[in-house]
Each structure stands twice: as structure tokens, then as C-alpha cells.
Amino acid sequence: MMPLAVMIFGFGLAFTTTSMKDAKVLLDKTAYRFISTEDPCHATKTCRIEVNPICKVGSIQLWGKVNETDMQCPVTLYERP
Secondary structure, three states: HHHHHHHHHHHHHHHHHHHHHHHHHHHHHEEEEEOOOOOOEEEEEEEOOOOEEEEEEOOOEEEEEOOOOOOOOEEEEEOOO
């Protein structure tokens, strides 16, 4: 009986760990910066949607898109911890 309990606990723990990794990936978003009117959302690096310090490259703030196909970048993004 004990080996069965250990196996069930192990499967549950493995599932929880995988789910936590997937949740963190969902927080990652591509960060964009304004280059010109022809290139208003230039992909720069990966940032997060969770609140941390504002995502920047040097002194330039980076922004995110609501949908990856959008032409505008209005979403505030934050640095990855």
C-alpha cells in the first residue's frame, strides 16, 4: 500500500511542477520599442506582464501588444525577475 501512495504523490508533484512552469511562460511577453512610423513596434526582448520594475532597454521604455498581430503597442510590460 505504501509504494502505491508514494507513486501517486510523485505523479501529483510532477504535474504541479509542470503546471507552475507553464504558468510562468504565460507571463512572458515580447517587448517592443518604437523605431519610426514605419516600424512602430520593433521586437526587442522578452519581458513580463507581472508587476516589477518597468521593462526598458537603457532609458527607453518597452511596450507589449494586446494581440501579436496588432500594429500598436499600448501594454505596459515589466522586467523579468
